[in-house]
Amino acid sequence: MRRHDGDAGRDDGQRGARSLSATQKSYLKGYYNFDMVGSPNGGYFINRITSTTAAPLKAYWDSLNIQPEENVEGQGRSDDYPFQQAGIATSGYATGASARKTTTQASKWGGTANSAYDSCYRNAGQCSALQGGGEGPRGEGRQGPSRAVDVTWAGGGTVTTCGAKGSSGSPEASRRTQRDIVAAGHVETKNACGADVRPGQPPADRGEAGTHPGVARSARSAEGIPAIHGGGGSQHRSCDTASNINATILNRSADGVAYAIWQLAVGGTPTNDFAVAVSPTAGSVARGATTIATVSTTTTSGNAQTVNLSATGAPSGVTVSFSPSSVTSGGSATMTVSASATAATGTFTVTVTGTGSVSHSATYGLTVTGAGGCAGGQLIGNSSFESGTTPWTATSGVITNSTGQAARTGSYKAWLDGYGSTHTDTLSQSVTVPAGCASYTLAFWLHIDTAETTSSTAYDRLTVQVGTTTLATYSNLNAATGYAQRTFNMAAYAGQTVTLKFTGVEDSSLQTSFVVDDVTLQAG
Secondary structure, eight states, X not given: OOOOTTHHHHHHHHHHHHHOOHHHHHHEEEEEEEESXXXXXXXXXXXXXXXXXXXXXXXXXXXXXXOOEEOOTTTTTSTTHHHHHTTOOEEEEEOOSSSBOOHHHHHHHOSOXXXXXXXXXXXXXXXXXXXXXXXXXXXXXXXXXXXXXXXXXXXXXXXXXESBBOTTSOBOTXXXXXXXXXXXXXXXXXXXXXXXXXXXXXXXXXXXXXXXXXXXXXXXXXXXXXXXXXXXXXXXXXXXXXXXXXXXXXXXXXXXXXXXXXXXXXXXXXXXXXXXXXXXXXXXXXXXXXXXXXXXXXXXXXXXXXXXXXXXXXXXXXXXXXXXXXEEBTBEEEEEEEEOTTOOOEEEEEEEEEESSSEEEEEEEEEEEEEOOOOOEEOOTTTTXXXXXXXXXXXXTSEEOOTTSOOSSSSXXXXXXXXXXXXXXXXXXXXXXXXXXXXXXXXXXXXXXEOOXXXXXXXXXXXEEETTEEEEEEEGGGOOSSOEEEEEEOGGGTTOEEEEEEEEEEOSSSOEEEEEEEEEEEEO
């Protein structure tokens, strides 16, 4: 059996999801998974963050200005994945495992940049003294400690477990179980650590209080019961001490869980609502030229709806158009900003408004410059990696002339991952994109080689980003012979200095190599 993040739990989830009848699936209104929610150097991640199911989880963290991100590390690996594949709405919290916290994330959330979210992840030998966890050989059903909350909602009532599970999965004497009692419309709820929770009230943030790192609180109604589950095949510890876990993150995860369940089970039918965002949030255009941005919408509650897009605040001589002009919430449109030869110059704020059953807006900072003139050309330095590492910034060994993987041209290329063990490689370069050009095209050649045998699961991934925007994600499922060219329109970044970044994340076994060569950004 293949072992990696939550393997045993995922296998159980696959069996459970496959065994559900159509009637049971209709009764099981949702599935929430909370994995690694006490990582000492953790971040704030949500599975399928833009989905309707994730909306209450995100809403609670948004109320604390936490700015959560998509759980990229856990995609296709978390325990809720088989339920998603079975057509059951899923989401969940995670705080990271062996991947490393970026400088941006450390600035936003605190903690240590360039260090693993959880250095104990799959390292029982190092951390067993800290966690009291058993260690043993891989593939024998025993793994290192996992800071996961172990909570399950079932059709016949709510069972919440507090305590440690042994390496074999059987409960130890310290395990305590409490069952919610539902009678005559009354819900009596306690969390796993014994604290009372009053249904019908969203919890206040306990992240900084450090009172007790409570496990997710629960409430249920007479209709549809959401299911929540924590952890996978790893050893679980609940109600741990702050010396072993990040109590702030665990508390906030527990409070967010309680709020989400309160919304789903007690809060009634949500109103239809959505959100609007513009990416990038600012841009520059020269007289006689155009620039573009992406307007994205998200269904935040209720059902998706038609959203009509409009813009105000553009200066004289500048027009703003959308394609398409209306979207179903959850969709996106391209915003084109065109400046005439006589457009007013300066810096302006354009307000983009989406109108449906309600209206929401986002702002776009627009700078209009004088007469155009494209200072274009090929903008990427050392595009074929033949001149050493400058101006690239890369993980050690990424830029190499090793014969293990062939370069497309010359001798050097960027080889990310390929270790067959848990590993993350990065490659990045800052580039200034001039304004006033007619076209901007990013291109690179990519070869993916893998030892993975699956035809359905993305275990290893390469993410391509410009700034904070993800352009594409590739995986072991995209493996092919030879190189293939990938191209992207970069007009949205005209007049900006941005960072182009490749991030390769490999799981614990069976190598996947992401080999990049001949990277260009052509403006003309």
